[in-house]
Amino acid sequence: MYERDERELRAVTDHLDDRRDAPGPDDARTPDLDPTHDLDLTPDLDLLRAANPVSATAGPWRDRPLNAVAERGLNQLLHRTRARRARRRVVLWAEAAAVAFAAVLALTVPDLAAAPATAAVPGALHPRDGATLTLDRLADRAEAAARAGGPRLRKGSHVQTWSLAMDEGPDAKRPVTLPEEREVRWHPDGSRTERVEADGKLLGERVFPPSWSDAPPRSRPPGTAAALRDYLTEVHDPGFPRRTTPASTQEILDALPSLLDAWTLGARESAALARLLADSGGLRPAGTVTDRLGRSGQAYVHDSRDEHLRYMLILDPDSGEPLGLEALFTKDQPRFAVEAGDVMSYSAWRR
Amino acid sequence: MSTDDSFAAAYREHYWAVSRFVARRLDAGEAHEVEEVVADVFSIAWRRRSELPEVPLPWLYAVARNCLANTVRGLGRRRRLLHRIGLNESAHGNQVVDSPDTERPGSWVHEALARLSPADQEALRLTTWEELGVDELAVALECSPGAAAMRLHRARRRLRAEIDRMQMNVRAGRAGAESRD
Numbered sequence: 001m002y003e004r005d006e007r008e009l010r011a012v013t014d015h016l017d018d019r020r021d022a023p024g025p026d027d028a029r030t031p032d033l034d035p036t037h038d039l040d041l042t043p044d045l046d047l048l049r050a051a052n053p054v055s056a057t058a059g060p061w062r063d064r065p066l067n068a069v070a071e072r073g074l075n076q077l078l079h080r081t082r083a084r085r086a087r088r089r090v091v092l093w094a095e096a097a098a099v100a101f102a103a104v105l106a107l108t109v110p111d112l113a114a115a116p117a118t119a120a121v122p123g124a125l126h127p128r129d130g131a132t133l134t135l136d137r138l139a140d141r142a143e144a145a146a147r148a149g150g151p152r153l154r155k156g157s158h159v160q161t162w163s164l165a166m167d168e169g170p171d172a173k174r175p176v177t178l179p180e181e182r183e184v185r186w187h188p189d190g191s192r193t194e195r196v197e198a199d200g201k202l203l204g205e206r207v208f209p210p211s212w213s214d215a216p217p218r219s220r221p222p223g224t225a226a227a228l229r230d231y232l233t234e235v236h237d238p239g240f241p242r243r244t245t246p247a248s249t250q251e252i253l254d255a256l257p258s259l260l261d262a263w264t265l266g267a268r269e270s271a272a273l274a275r276l277l278a279d280s281g282g283l284r285p286a287g288t289v290t291d292r293l294g295r296s297g298q299a300y301v302h303d304s305r306d307e308h309l310r311y312m313l314i315l316d317p318d319s320g321e322p323l324g325l326e327a328l329f330t331k332d333q334p335r336f337a338v339e340a341g342d343v344m345s346y347s348a349w350r351r
Numbered sequence: 352m353s354t355d356d357s358f359a360a361a362y363r364e365h366y367w368a369v370s371r372f373v374a375r376r377l378d379a380g381e382a383h384e385v386e387e388v389v390a391d392v393f394s395i396a397w398r399r400r401s402e403l404p405e406v407p408l409p410w411l412y413a414v415a416r417n418c419l420a421n422t423v424r425g426l427g428r429r430r431r432l433l434h435r436i437g438l439n440e441s442a443h444g445n446q447v448v449d450s451p452d453t454e455r456p457g458s459w460v461h462e463a464l465a466r467l468s469p470a471d472q473e474a475l476r477l478t479t480w481e482e483l484g485v486d487e488l489a490v491a492l493e494c495s496p497g498a499a500a501m502r503l504h505r506a507r508r509r510l511r512a513e514i515d516r517m518q519m520n521v522r523a524g525r526a527g528a529e530s531r532d
Contacts, residue, residue, distance in 0.1 A: 044510050048479035051460040054374045060382055061371045070366045073390050074359060077397045 122162055122179075124328055124341050125312065127287035127299040133317055134285055135278035135300060142271035142320025150267025150319060151351065153221070156192070157261050158183045160292060163345035184261070217258045223268035225275040232276075235259060249282035249302055253311050253325065260322060260349050267319060274320030277313070289314055292348040297323045303330065309344065324348040358400040361407040362393055368408060368481075369393070372415050375480055392418045409483060409490035416473065416491065463513040471506035478503055 056063050066074070162179040181197040190210030196203045216234045233247040235255040247255065256273075265273065277283055283300040289312075291297050297314040304311065308331040314324040326346040332339045352360070366389070373388045392415045396403070404410050464472055477483045477491050489499035 044507055044514065045475070045479050047460050048464065048475055048510075049482075051458075051464075052375070052480045053461075054371045054480075056367070056371060061367055061374050061385070063367050066363060066366055069386055070362075073393060074362050077362075077393065078355065078359065 122292070122343050122346065124343050125289050125291065125299070125314075125326065127289040127312075129287050132285035132287055133298050135274065135283055138298060138315060138317060138320055139271065139274040139278040141318055142267075142274040145319045146267040146271040150270075153223075153266035153269055154264040155186045155220075155262070156184045157264055158350040159261055160348045160350070161346065162343075182261070217262040221259060221263055221265070221269050223266075223272050225272045225279060228269070228272045228276050229280075232256070232259065249277070249280040250304055250311075252277065252280060253302060253313065256313075256322065256325060257347055260347070264349070264351060265321060267321075270316075270320040270322065273322060274315060283313060286312065288317075291324045292346060293323075293350065295323055305330075321351075322349060354400050354403065357403055357407075358397060361396075361403060361411070365408050365411055366393075369411050369415055372412055372481060373419065375476065376419055388415075388419060404490070406487070406490075409487040412477065412481060412483075412491040413493050459517060463510060463517055466513045467506060467509050470502065471509050474499070474502045474506040475510060 054061055158181075160179070160181050179198055180203070183195045184192055185195075186192045191207055193205060193207050195205045216231045219231075221231055222228050229246050229252070232252050232255045235258050236247050236251045263269075277300070283302050286299040286301045289297055289299040291314050296317075298317045300313045300315065302311045302313070303309075308329060310328045310330050312324075312326040312328065313322065314326075315322055324347060327344040329338050329342050329344055330340050369392055370385055370389050373392070374385045377384055377388070392411065395418055396411060396414050399414070402410070464475060467475070474488065474492065477488050481491070483491060485500045485503065486496050488503060489496040492499055492502065494502070
Protein backbone atom coordinates (compact mmCIF):
# COMPACT_ATOMS: atom_id res chain seq x y z
CA MET A 1 0.00 0.00 0.00
CA TYR A 2 2.90 2.30 0.58
CA GLU A 3 4.18 1.82 -2.92
CA ARG A 4 1.33 3.59 -4.54
CA ASP A 5 1.47 6.43 -2.03
CA GLU A 6 5.15 6.68 -2.48
CA ARG A 7 4.80 6.78 -6.24
CA GLU A 8 2.29 9.55 -5.94
CA LEU A 9 4.46 11.42 -3.52
CA ARG A 10 7.55 10.94 -5.59
CA ALA A 11 5.85 12.26 -8.68
CA VAL A 12 5.02 15.40 -6.78
CA THR A 13 8.19 15.87 -4.89
CA ASP A 14 10.39 15.11 -7.84
CA HIS A 15 8.72 17.93 -9.58
CA LEU A 16 9.16 20.10 -6.54
CA ASP A 17 12.81 19.08 -6.36
CA ASP A 18 13.18 20.21 -9.94
CA ARG A 19 11.60 23.47 -9.09
CA ARG A 20 14.02 23.98 -6.27
CA ASP A 21 16.99 23.21 -8.49
CA ALA A 22 16.00 25.69 -11.13
CA PRO A 23 14.26 28.97 -10.50
CA GLY A 24 10.56 28.37 -10.97
CA PRO A 25 7.81 30.82 -11.60
CA ASP A 26 7.53 31.66 -7.94
CA ASP A 27 11.19 32.36 -7.66
CA ALA A 28 11.44 34.35 -10.81
CA ARG A 29 8.72 36.80 -9.84
CA THR A 30 7.73 38.60 -6.77
CA PRO A 31 4.60 36.64 -6.11
CA ASP A 32 3.64 38.67 -3.10
CA LEU A 33 2.99 41.55 -5.39
CA ASP A 34 1.98 39.70 -8.50
CA PRO A 35 -1.72 38.93 -8.45
CA THR A 36 -1.49 36.55 -11.38
CA HIS A 37 1.14 34.17 -10.10
CA ASP A 38 -1.37 31.70 -8.74
CA LEU A 39 -2.94 31.19 -12.12
CA ASP A 40 0.05 29.08 -12.91
CA LEU A 41 -1.30 25.97 -11.25
CA THR A 42 1.68 23.91 -10.41
CA PRO A 43 1.23 20.33 -9.22
CA ASP A 44 0.79 21.13 -5.56
CA LEU A 45 -2.36 23.03 -6.41
CA ASP A 46 -3.35 20.51 -9.05
CA LEU A 47 -3.13 17.77 -6.45
CA LEU A 48 -5.37 19.71 -4.16
CA ARG A 49 -7.81 20.30 -6.96
CA ALA A 50 -7.90 16.59 -7.64
CA ALA A 51 -8.59 15.98 -3.95
CA ASN A 52 -11.67 18.20 -4.00
CA PRO A 53 -14.13 16.26 -1.86
CA VAL A 54 -17.34 17.77 -3.28
CA SER A 55 -18.05 17.81 -6.99
CA ALA A 56 -19.89 20.50 -8.93
CA THR A 57 -21.08 18.01 -11.53
CA ALA A 58 -22.18 15.04 -9.45
CA GLY A 59 -23.58 14.28 -6.04
CA PRO A 60 -26.01 16.17 -3.83
CA TRP A 61 -24.43 19.58 -4.29
CA ARG A 62 -24.02 19.55 -8.05
CA ASP A 63 -25.10 22.59 -10.06
CA ARG A 64 -28.76 22.47 -11.04
CA PRO A 65 -31.92 24.50 -10.59
CA LEU A 66 -32.95 25.14 -7.01
CA ASN A 67 -34.71 22.29 -5.25
CA ALA A 68 -37.75 22.73 -3.03
CA VAL A 69 -35.71 23.37 0.12
CA ALA A 70 -33.70 26.10 -1.56
CA GLU A 71 -36.77 27.67 -3.15
CA ARG A 72 -38.52 27.75 0.18
CA GLY A 73 -35.49 29.37 1.81
CA LEU A 74 -35.45 32.13 -0.77
CA ASN A 75 -39.18 32.72 -0.49
CA GLN A 76 -38.96 32.94 3.26
CA LEU A 77 -36.22 35.54 3.08
CA LEU A 78 -38.10 37.65 0.59
CA HIS A 79 -41.43 37.29 2.34
CA ARG A 80 -40.38 37.72 5.94
CA THR A 81 -38.29 40.74 5.36
CA ARG A 82 -40.91 42.40 3.25
CA ALA A 83 -43.42 41.86 6.01
CA ARG A 84 -41.02 43.24 8.59
CA ARG A 85 -40.11 46.17 6.43
CA ALA A 86 -43.79 46.87 5.96
CA ARG A 87 -44.28 46.93 9.66
CA ARG A 88 -41.37 49.21 10.27
CA ARG A 89 -41.89 51.64 7.45
CA VAL A 90 -45.58 51.95 7.10
CA VAL A 91 -45.20 55.53 5.99
CA LEU A 92 -43.42 54.60 2.81
CA TRP A 93 -46.13 52.38 1.47
CA ALA A 94 -48.30 54.21 -1.00
CA GLU A 95 -50.48 51.46 -2.38
CA ALA A 96 -52.72 51.26 0.62
CA ALA A 97 -53.50 54.95 0.71
CA ALA A 98 -57.17 54.38 0.15
CA VAL A 99 -57.42 51.68 2.72
CA ALA A 100 -59.71 52.30 5.60
CA PHE A 101 -58.88 49.77 8.18
CA ALA A 102 -60.12 51.40 11.29
CA ALA A 103 -62.74 48.93 12.30
CA VAL A 104 -62.05 45.41 11.20
CA LEU A 105 -58.86 43.94 9.88
CA ALA A 106 -58.32 40.70 8.09
CA LEU A 107 -56.12 38.28 9.91
CA THR A 108 -53.62 36.09 8.18
CA VAL A 109 -50.59 34.25 9.32
CA PRO A 110 -47.82 34.41 6.76
CA ASP A 111 -45.95 31.25 7.64
CA LEU A 112 -49.00 29.11 8.01
CA ALA A 113 -52.10 28.61 5.96
CA ALA A 114 -54.18 31.76 5.80
CA ALA A 115 -56.57 31.84 8.71
CA PRO A 116 -59.04 34.63 8.12
CA ALA A 117 -60.37 36.18 11.25
CA THR A 118 -60.98 39.58 12.63
CA ALA A 119 -59.05 41.36 15.26
CA ALA A 120 -58.96 44.84 16.59
CA VAL A 121 -55.78 46.82 16.75
CA PRO A 122 -54.70 46.62 20.37
CA GLY A 123 -54.62 49.84 22.28
CA ALA A 124 -51.41 51.24 23.53
CA LEU A 125 -50.39 50.56 27.08
CA HIS A 126 -50.25 53.62 29.25
CA PRO A 127 -47.80 53.53 32.08
CA ARG A 128 -49.03 55.18 35.22
CA ASP A 129 -46.97 57.85 36.75
CA GLY A 130 -45.88 57.42 40.25
CA ALA A 131 -42.74 56.27 41.88
CA THR A 132 -40.54 55.34 38.94
CA LEU A 133 -37.90 52.76 39.38
CA THR A 134 -34.62 53.45 37.62
CA LEU A 135 -33.14 50.57 35.69
CA ASP A 136 -30.09 50.72 37.88
CA ARG A 137 -32.20 50.26 40.97
CA LEU A 138 -34.21 47.53 39.32
CA ALA A 139 -30.99 45.75 38.40
CA ASP A 140 -29.91 45.94 42.05
CA ARG A 141 -33.17 44.35 43.09
CA ALA A 142 -32.96 41.68 40.42
CA GLU A 143 -29.42 40.78 41.44
CA ALA A 144 -30.49 40.48 45.07
CA ALA A 145 -33.42 38.32 44.02
CA ALA A 146 -31.15 36.10 41.95
CA ARG A 147 -28.79 35.65 44.88
CA ALA A 148 -31.76 34.49 46.95
CA GLY A 149 -32.68 31.84 44.43
CA GLY A 150 -35.51 32.22 41.99
CA PRO A 151 -36.41 30.36 38.82
CA ARG A 152 -33.83 28.73 36.62
CA LEU A 153 -33.16 29.20 32.96
CA ARG A 154 -35.41 27.05 30.79
CA LYS A 155 -35.12 26.21 27.14
CA GLY A 156 -38.30 26.97 25.27
CA SER A 157 -40.74 29.83 25.46
CA HIS A 158 -44.36 30.80 25.58
CA VAL A 159 -45.11 34.14 24.01
CA GLN A 160 -48.11 36.11 22.87
CA THR A 161 -47.29 38.33 19.93
CA TRP A 162 -49.14 40.74 17.78
CA SER A 163 -47.95 42.92 14.98
CA LEU A 164 -49.36 45.25 12.43
CA ALA A 165 -48.30 44.11 9.01
CA MET A 166 -48.85 45.20 5.46
CA ASP A 167 -48.34 43.56 2.14
CA GLU A 168 -46.75 45.31 -0.79
CA GLY A 169 -47.34 45.82 -4.49
CA PRO A 170 -50.35 46.88 -6.53
CA ASP A 171 -52.33 43.88 -5.31
CA ALA A 172 -51.46 44.53 -1.72
CA LYS A 173 -53.77 42.93 0.74
CA ARG A 174 -55.20 44.89 3.59
CA PRO A 175 -53.09 45.48 6.61
CA VAL A 176 -53.45 42.61 8.98
CA THR A 177 -53.03 41.85 12.60
CA LEU A 178 -51.24 38.78 13.84
CA PRO A 179 -52.23 37.92 17.37
CA GLU A 180 -50.51 34.66 18.09
CA GLU A 181 -49.88 32.47 21.03
CA ARG A 182 -46.65 30.68 20.28
CA GLU A 183 -45.19 27.96 22.43
CA VAL A 184 -41.89 26.23 21.87
CA ARG A 185 -41.23 23.02 23.74
CA TRP A 186 -37.95 21.16 23.58
CA HIS A 187 -37.62 17.44 23.80
CA PRO A 188 -34.84 15.34 25.30
CA ASP A 189 -33.62 14.31 21.86
CA GLY A 190 -33.01 17.93 20.90
CA SER A 191 -36.05 18.26 18.68
CA ARG A 192 -38.67 20.88 19.39
CA THR A 193 -42.35 21.41 18.87
CA GLU A 194 -43.66 24.82 17.92
CA ARG A 195 -47.36 25.33 18.43
CA VAL A 196 -49.17 28.43 17.24
CA GLU A 197 -52.68 29.44 18.24
CA ALA A 198 -54.80 32.47 17.54
CA ASP A 199 -58.14 33.23 19.09
CA GLY A 200 -57.90 29.94 20.90
CA LYS A 201 -57.69 28.09 17.61
CA LEU A 202 -54.74 25.95 16.71
CA LEU A 203 -53.12 27.39 13.61
CA GLY A 204 -50.25 25.02 13.35
CA GLU A 205 -47.98 22.65 15.15
CA ARG A 206 -44.64 21.66 13.76
CA VAL A 207 -41.94 19.40 15.06
CA PHE A 208 -38.43 20.51 14.14
CA PRO A 209 -35.52 18.08 14.17
CA PRO A 210 -32.55 18.82 16.42
CA SER A 211 -30.94 22.03 15.28
CA TRP A 212 -27.49 21.95 13.87
CA SER A 213 -26.74 25.43 15.08
CA ASP A 214 -25.68 26.10 18.62
CA ALA A 215 -24.77 29.72 18.15
CA PRO A 216 -26.82 32.35 19.94
CA PRO A 217 -29.76 32.30 20.39
CA ARG A 218 -29.63 28.48 20.23
CA SER A 219 -26.78 28.33 22.71
CA ARG A 220 -27.37 28.81 26.41
CA PRO A 221 -27.50 32.49 27.35
CA PRO A 222 -24.93 33.55 29.95
CA GLY A 223 -25.69 34.90 33.40
CA THR A 224 -23.49 37.98 33.51
CA ALA A 225 -24.16 41.36 31.96
CA ALA A 226 -20.93 41.53 29.95
CA ALA A 227 -21.29 38.03 28.54
CA LEU A 228 -24.94 38.61 27.79
CA ARG A 229 -24.05 41.72 25.82
CA ASP A 230 -21.63 39.68 23.73
CA TYR A 231 -24.29 37.05 23.30
CA LEU A 232 -26.90 39.54 22.13
CA THR A 233 -24.35 41.23 19.89
CA GLU A 234 -23.87 37.87 18.24
CA VAL A 235 -27.62 37.38 17.95
CA HIS A 236 -27.83 40.73 16.24
CA ASP A 237 -24.83 40.23 14.00
CA PRO A 238 -24.30 36.53 13.53
CA GLY A 239 -21.32 35.51 11.49
CA PHE A 240 -19.36 38.68 11.97
CA PRO A 241 -17.30 37.92 15.03
CA ARG A 242 -14.78 40.62 14.32
CA ARG A 243 -17.24 43.32 15.16
CA THR A 244 -15.47 45.43 17.74
CA THR A 245 -18.29 47.53 19.16
CA PRO A 246 -20.85 45.95 21.47
CA ALA A 247 -24.51 46.08 20.60
CA SER A 248 -26.24 49.39 21.23
CA THR A 249 -29.41 49.68 23.27
CA GLN A 250 -31.43 49.71 20.07
CA GLU A 251 -29.66 46.59 18.84
CA ILE A 252 -30.16 44.85 22.17
CA LEU A 253 -33.87 45.56 21.94
CA ASP A 254 -33.90 44.27 18.38
CA ALA A 255 -32.11 41.07 19.39
CA LEU A 256 -34.01 40.49 22.61
CA PRO A 257 -37.08 38.79 21.08
CA SER A 258 -34.82 36.23 19.40
CA LEU A 259 -33.40 35.32 22.79
CA LEU A 260 -36.71 35.33 24.61
CA ASP A 261 -38.49 33.36 21.91
CA ALA A 262 -35.92 30.60 22.42
CA TRP A 263 -35.33 30.72 26.19
CA THR A 264 -37.26 31.51 29.32
CA LEU A 265 -34.73 33.35 31.43
CA GLY A 266 -33.90 32.33 34.97
CA ALA A 267 -33.35 34.74 37.84
CA ARG A 268 -29.66 35.06 37.09
CA GLU A 269 -30.11 35.83 33.41
CA SER A 270 -32.93 38.29 34.13
CA ALA A 271 -30.68 40.15 36.55
CA ALA A 272 -27.88 40.15 33.98
CA LEU A 273 -30.23 41.56 31.39
CA ALA A 274 -31.43 44.29 33.73
CA ARG A 275 -27.86 45.22 34.55
CA LEU A 276 -26.88 45.20 30.91
CA LEU A 277 -29.75 47.50 30.00
CA ALA A 278 -29.01 49.79 32.94
CA ASP A 279 -25.38 50.06 31.84
CA SER A 280 -26.30 50.59 28.19
CA GLY A 281 -28.36 53.68 28.82
CA GLY A 282 -30.97 54.98 26.44
CA LEU A 283 -33.94 53.46 28.27
CA ARG A 284 -35.82 55.80 30.55
CA PRO A 285 -38.32 54.78 33.21
CA ALA A 286 -41.92 55.49 32.25
CA GLY A 287 -43.75 54.23 35.30
CA THR A 288 -45.83 51.24 36.26
CA VAL A 289 -47.86 49.44 33.64
CA THR A 290 -50.26 46.53 33.44
CA ASP A 291 -49.21 44.40 30.54
CA ARG A 292 -51.23 42.48 27.96
CA LEU A 293 -51.49 39.50 30.25
CA GLY A 294 -52.62 41.52 33.24
CA ARG A 295 -49.29 41.55 34.99
CA SER A 296 -47.86 44.58 36.68
CA GLY A 297 -44.49 45.71 35.47
CA GLN A 298 -42.17 48.65 35.13
CA ALA A 299 -42.05 50.27 31.71
CA TYR A 300 -38.85 51.60 30.15
CA VAL A 301 -38.92 53.39 26.84
CA HIS A 302 -36.42 54.00 24.09
CA ASP A 303 -37.09 56.28 21.13
CA SER A 304 -35.84 55.34 17.70
CA ARG A 305 -36.23 58.68 16.02
CA ASP A 306 -35.30 57.71 12.49
CA GLU A 307 -37.94 54.99 12.54
CA HIS A 308 -40.50 57.19 14.31
CA LEU A 309 -40.91 54.36 16.77
CA ARG A 310 -40.86 54.07 20.51
CA TYR A 311 -39.93 50.81 22.17
CA MET A 312 -41.39 49.98 25.52
CA LEU A 313 -39.75 47.25 27.54
CA ILE A 314 -41.71 45.92 30.49
CA LEU A 315 -39.78 44.32 33.30
CA ASP A 316 -40.87 42.68 36.49
CA PRO A 317 -39.97 45.25 39.18
CA ASP A 318 -38.60 42.67 41.59
CA SER A 319 -36.89 40.03 39.47
CA GLY A 320 -36.07 42.04 36.35
CA GLU A 321 -37.76 39.33 34.32
CA PRO A 322 -38.65 40.65 30.86
CA LEU A 323 -42.42 40.54 30.53
CA GLY A 324 -42.98 42.35 27.28
CA LEU A 325 -41.62 44.49 24.51
CA GLU A 326 -43.77 46.81 22.46
CA ALA A 327 -43.18 49.18 19.57
CA LEU A 328 -45.36 52.22 19.02
CA PHE A 329 -45.53 54.81 16.30
CA THR A 330 -44.39 58.24 17.36
CA LYS A 331 -45.65 60.03 14.27
CA ASP A 332 -49.03 60.10 12.57
CA GLN A 333 -49.29 58.14 9.35
CA PRO A 334 -52.70 59.39 8.15
CA ARG A 335 -52.69 57.54 4.85
CA PHE A 336 -52.63 54.31 6.77
CA ALA A 337 -54.85 55.37 9.62
CA VAL A 338 -51.91 55.02 11.93
CA GLU A 339 -51.50 57.66 14.54
CA ALA A 340 -48.78 58.51 16.90
CA GLY A 341 -49.19 56.23 19.88
CA ASP A 342 -50.62 53.32 17.91
CA VAL A 343 -49.08 49.96 18.55
CA MET A 344 -46.96 48.45 15.79
CA SER A 345 -46.14 45.21 17.56
CA TYR A 346 -45.88 43.60 20.93
CA SER A 347 -44.55 40.47 22.54
CA ALA A 348 -45.58 39.27 25.97
CA TRP A 349 -43.54 36.41 27.36
CA ARG A 350 -44.94 33.98 29.89
CA ARG A 351 -43.01 31.74 32.19
CA MET B 352 -32.61 45.67 -10.81
CA SER B 353 -33.42 46.30 -7.17
CA THR B 354 -31.21 45.08 -4.36
CA ASP B 355 -33.76 42.40 -3.56
CA ASP B 356 -33.78 41.23 -7.16
CA SER B 357 -29.99 41.17 -7.24
CA PHE B 358 -29.98 39.12 -4.09
CA ALA B 359 -32.55 36.70 -5.47
CA ALA B 360 -30.50 36.33 -8.65
CA ALA B 361 -27.32 35.69 -6.66
CA TYR B 362 -29.16 33.17 -4.51
CA ARG B 363 -30.41 31.26 -7.54
CA GLU B 364 -27.08 31.33 -9.28
CA HIS B 365 -24.84 30.46 -6.35
CA TYR B 366 -26.94 28.38 -3.98
CA TRP B 367 -25.18 25.17 -4.97
CA ALA B 368 -21.72 26.72 -4.99
CA VAL B 369 -22.26 27.96 -1.45
CA SER B 370 -23.61 24.53 -0.52
CA ARG B 371 -20.44 22.94 -1.85
CA PHE B 372 -18.32 25.43 0.07
CA VAL B 373 -20.09 24.42 3.26
CA ALA B 374 -20.15 20.70 2.44
CA ARG B 375 -16.39 20.72 1.84
CA ARG B 376 -15.87 22.08 5.31
CA LEU B 377 -18.28 19.77 7.09
CA ASP B 378 -18.45 16.03 7.11
CA ALA B 379 -19.72 14.74 3.84
CA GLY B 380 -23.13 13.16 4.00
CA GLU B 381 -24.63 15.49 6.59
CA ALA B 382 -27.00 16.98 4.10
CA HIS B 383 -29.38 18.57 6.59
CA GLU B 384 -26.49 20.23 8.37
CA VAL B 385 -25.22 21.68 5.14
CA GLU B 386 -28.69 22.95 4.31
CA GLU B 387 -29.02 24.55 7.70
CA VAL B 388 -25.70 26.33 7.47
CA VAL B 389 -26.42 27.47 3.94
CA ALA B 390 -29.76 28.85 5.13
CA ASP B 391 -27.86 30.78 7.81
CA VAL B 392 -25.39 32.05 5.24
CA PHE B 393 -28.08 33.41 2.96
CA SER B 394 -30.01 34.78 5.89
CA ILE B 395 -26.98 36.83 6.92
CA ALA B 396 -26.27 37.73 3.31
CA TRP B 397 -29.84 38.92 2.98
CA ARG B 398 -29.44 41.23 5.93
CA ARG B 399 -26.25 42.55 4.38
CA ARG B 400 -27.55 42.59 0.83
CA SER B 401 -26.86 46.29 0.46
CA GLU B 402 -23.19 45.24 0.44
CA LEU B 403 -23.72 42.64 -2.28
CA PRO B 404 -21.01 43.23 -4.90
CA GLU B 405 -21.38 42.84 -8.64
CA VAL B 406 -19.58 39.52 -8.47
CA PRO B 407 -21.32 38.07 -5.45
CA LEU B 408 -19.85 34.59 -5.07
CA PRO B 409 -16.53 35.44 -3.33
CA TRP B 410 -18.46 37.72 -1.01
CA LEU B 411 -20.89 34.91 -0.26
CA TYR B 412 -17.90 32.71 0.55
CA ALA B 413 -16.72 35.36 2.99
CA VAL B 414 -20.11 35.33 4.68
CA ALA B 415 -20.10 31.54 4.70
CA ARG B 416 -16.60 31.43 6.14
CA ASN B 417 -17.57 33.71 9.00
CA CYS B 418 -20.82 31.89 9.48
CA LEU B 419 -19.11 28.52 9.74
CA ALA B 420 -16.51 29.84 12.14
CA ASN B 421 -19.11 31.46 14.27
CA THR B 422 -21.88 28.92 14.43
CA VAL B 423 -20.02 25.71 14.99
CA ARG B 424 -19.95 25.58 18.74
CA GLY B 425 -21.12 22.19 19.93
CA LEU B 426 -18.19 20.18 21.13
CA GLY B 427 -18.94 17.11 19.09
CA ARG B 428 -19.66 19.08 15.98
CA ARG B 429 -16.74 21.33 16.65
CA ARG B 430 -14.39 18.41 16.97
CA ARG B 431 -15.70 16.92 13.81
CA LEU B 432 -15.45 20.14 11.90
CA LEU B 433 -12.07 20.98 13.34
CA HIS B 434 -10.81 17.60 12.40
CA ARG B 435 -12.06 18.18 8.93
CA ILE B 436 -10.54 21.59 8.55
CA GLY B 437 -7.42 20.77 10.49
CA LEU B 438 -7.71 22.94 13.55
CA ASN B 439 -7.51 20.24 16.16
CA GLU B 440 -4.47 19.39 18.18
CA SER B 441 -3.62 16.22 16.37
CA ALA B 442 -3.62 18.04 13.09
CA HIS B 443 -1.07 20.43 14.48
CA GLY B 444 0.95 17.69 16.11
CA ASN B 445 3.91 16.16 14.43
CA GLN B 446 2.59 12.66 14.38
CA VAL B 447 3.81 10.45 11.61
CA VAL B 448 1.25 9.40 9.05
CA ASP B 449 2.31 5.84 8.96
CA SER B 450 -0.79 4.34 7.46
CA PRO B 451 -2.17 6.48 4.68
CA ASP B 452 -5.84 5.81 4.15
CA THR B 453 -5.94 3.81 0.98
CA GLU B 454 -9.71 3.77 0.83
CA ARG B 455 -9.80 7.45 -0.01
CA PRO B 456 -7.46 8.25 -2.85
CA GLY B 457 -5.82 11.56 -2.27
CA SER B 458 -6.45 11.39 1.45
CA TRP B 459 -2.80 11.98 2.07
CA VAL B 460 -3.20 15.28 0.26
CA HIS B 461 -5.87 16.10 2.79
CA GLU B 462 -3.48 15.05 5.50
CA ALA B 463 -0.85 17.39 4.19
CA LEU B 464 -3.41 20.14 4.01
CA ALA B 465 -4.63 19.42 7.53
CA ARG B 466 -1.14 20.01 8.89
CA LEU B 467 -1.18 23.62 7.78
CA SER B 468 -2.58 26.53 9.74
CA PRO B 469 -6.27 27.28 9.24
CA ALA B 470 -5.41 30.44 7.33
CA ASP B 471 -3.09 28.56 4.99
CA GLN B 472 -5.65 25.85 4.46
CA GLU B 473 -8.39 28.27 3.61
CA ALA B 474 -6.27 30.14 1.09
CA LEU B 475 -5.43 26.86 -0.62
CA ARG B 476 -8.94 25.47 -0.53
CA LEU B 477 -10.49 28.65 -1.89
CA THR B 478 -7.95 28.67 -4.69
CA THR B 479 -8.27 25.03 -5.68
CA TRP B 480 -11.70 23.81 -4.60
CA GLU B 481 -13.61 27.05 -5.07
CA GLU B 482 -11.32 27.98 -7.96
CA LEU B 483 -10.90 31.61 -7.00
CA GLY B 484 -8.36 33.94 -8.54
CA VAL B 485 -6.37 36.20 -6.30
CA ASP B 486 -8.75 39.15 -6.55
CA GLU B 487 -11.64 36.89 -5.61
CA LEU B 488 -9.57 35.24 -2.91
CA ALA B 489 -9.03 38.69 -1.45
CA VAL B 490 -12.77 39.26 -1.26
CA ALA B 491 -13.38 35.85 0.31
CA LEU B 492 -10.61 36.36 2.86
CA GLU B 493 -11.56 39.99 3.39
CA CYS B 494 -8.11 41.31 2.72
CA SER B 495 -6.28 43.18 -0.04
CA PRO B 496 -5.29 41.35 -3.24
CA GLY B 497 -1.65 41.83 -2.29
CA ALA B 498 -2.21 40.23 1.09
CA ALA B 499 -4.22 37.42 -0.50
CA ALA B 500 -1.43 36.73 -2.98
CA MET B 501 1.07 36.66 -0.15
CA ARG B 502 -1.05 34.30 1.90
CA LEU B 503 -1.47 31.95 -1.00
CA HIS B 504 2.20 32.02 -1.82
CA ARG B 505 3.16 31.22 1.77
CA ALA B 506 0.50 28.53 2.01
CA ARG B 507 1.85 26.84 -1.09
CA ARG B 508 5.37 26.85 0.25
CA ARG B 509 4.20 25.30 3.48
CA LEU B 510 2.13 22.71 1.67
CA ARG B 511 5.18 21.77 -0.33
CA ALA B 512 7.16 21.40 2.88
CA GLU B 513 4.47 19.16 4.36
CA ILE B 514 4.43 16.99 1.27
CA ASP B 515 8.21 16.67 1.56
CA ARG B 516 7.89 15.68 5.18
CA MET B 517 5.18 13.12 4.46
CA GLN B 518 7.27 11.62 1.72
CA MET B 519 10.08 11.13 4.20
CA ASN B 520 7.73 9.56 6.72
CA VAL B 521 6.26 7.20 4.17
CA ARG B 522 9.73 6.18 3.03
CA ALA B 523 10.84 5.68 6.60
CA GLY B 524 7.72 3.65 7.31
CA ARG B 525 8.31 1.49 4.31
CA ALA B 526 11.96 0.96 5.20
CA GLY B 527 10.89 -0.07 8.70
CA ALA B 528 8.34 -2.51 7.34
CA GLU B 529 10.89 -4.06 5.03
CA SER B 530 13.48 -4.46 7.77
CA ARG B 531 10.91 -6.26 9.90
CA ASP B 532 10.09 -8.66 7.07
